[in-house]
Amino acid sequence: MAANTSPRPPTYWFVNAWLGSQDFSEEFINGGFWENRLSENRSAYSAMVQEMAPGDQIALKIGGQRPAFVGAVVRHSWFQTIAIAATGTVIANVGDGIRANVEWTREPEPRVWSFYTNFRLIWKVVPSVSSDPDFQSALVAFAFNHEPQRVYSWLALRDLWRNRAQNREQSGSLRADVDFTQFVWAWFFEDASFKLREFVDPTIRNQSLSAFEGLLGRVTDYDPFTVMASWNRQSFDVDMRRDRAMRVKDALKLRTPLPEHFAGVATVDGNSRFCTVSPNP
Structure with missing residues (x-):
């Protein structure tokens, strides 16, 4: 039987800049690499690191939270975000399941992406085989093509975040005069x-x-x-x-x-x- 020679779909990696309580952004960017320095979870992520291939695009992310549409739609309601500190291309895989060499390009200022996030150490994004292809394609376009995130549509039209903004029971958190179904x-x-x-x-x-x-x-x-x-x-x-x-x-x-x-x-x-x-x- 002939081996499966189907091409590998475009694969993107979003990796943490913070490992534990320490920010390694400068070291990773200046040194031209990324590695998992958390010994307690190396086995859990070893296969993913080994899967990183030369030519794959990779982004250095910082997770956090911030208010979305402060004073406009939601008051005092926080949404998860990731900030893209740098993007690059994998140029070599060391093969130890810990480290990959990367040609990084630093962002002048971290660019914040809201709502569709992942705080895990490594986030593998493959839009062509994802159950959320539209979300992932928009994320890839934002991170690597510098396209803007259409924040209003994410908030107003996607059930998960719309319901959180509209129905969350917090004193003073909801603009009662906003009917999202109008939009x-x-x-x-x-x-x-x-x-x-x-x-x-x-x-x-x-x-x-x-x-x-x-x-x-x-x-x-x-x-x-x-x-x-x-x-x-x-x-x-x-x-x-x-x-x-x-x-x-x-x-x-x-x-x-x-x-x-x-x-x-x-x-x-x-x-x-x-x-x-x-x-x-």
């Missing part, structure tokens, strides 16, 4: 706006014009404001807005479910919002 459309709007950033290149926009012709009419170019406004006109009822939003979803190849309603979303004037005058006389 179920936020995730779709954010995904659409972030996806539109990929079309900043005119060449890419030109290649996608045909996908928008049924939505925007016959156009030679478009901008993100026109696309976002296409399902938010004053004259549209909910069904029409959902139909237009579905066309945008298909054109942008979004995976996010369509909103059931658009309560609280500002609409645009029903008059023409297209430029009808050619810039070339």
Whole structure:
């Protein structure tokens, strides 16, 4: 029987900077390595260290807690965070189950990621085989591509953190005037706006014009404001807005479910919002 030669999926490692009560960030970064110095749990993590392969991306993390949306949505309610102090690439595995050599790049300031966290010594992240692929892909993009975390959507639309913010019984902790169910459309709007950033290149926009012709009419170019406004006109009822939003979803190849309603979303004037005058006389 032939051996299984399927390629190893992209694997990312998030490793602690603090071991016990001591911060080893400077030593790890300056020395170009990471190692498990906690003798009492080496056997538990030995296999994971040995699995680190040259070319794997790795991040040095610091766990903690901080208030999320202080004064806006939650008062005095704390959420778990990790701070990314440095990122790098594994360049060699010593093979002892303790140490891997790493080419680190220090962050000017630790960048804080909230909600979806793991405080274990080593966190192995493989989005392609994860039960939480969206969470893990967003974490990888934040850590290694410096993409922002869309914090509001995580808080307002994900049950675990929404319920903690909305229902936690603590004196003075809850903004009773905030009804999170009003904002179920936020995730779709954010995904659409972030996806539109990929079309900043005119060449890419030109290649996608045909996908928008049924939505925007016959156009030679478009901008993100026109696309976002296409399902938010004053004259549209909910069904029409959902139909237009579905066309945008298909054109942008979004995976996010369509909103059931658009309560609280500002609409645009029903008059023409297209430029009808050619810039070339």
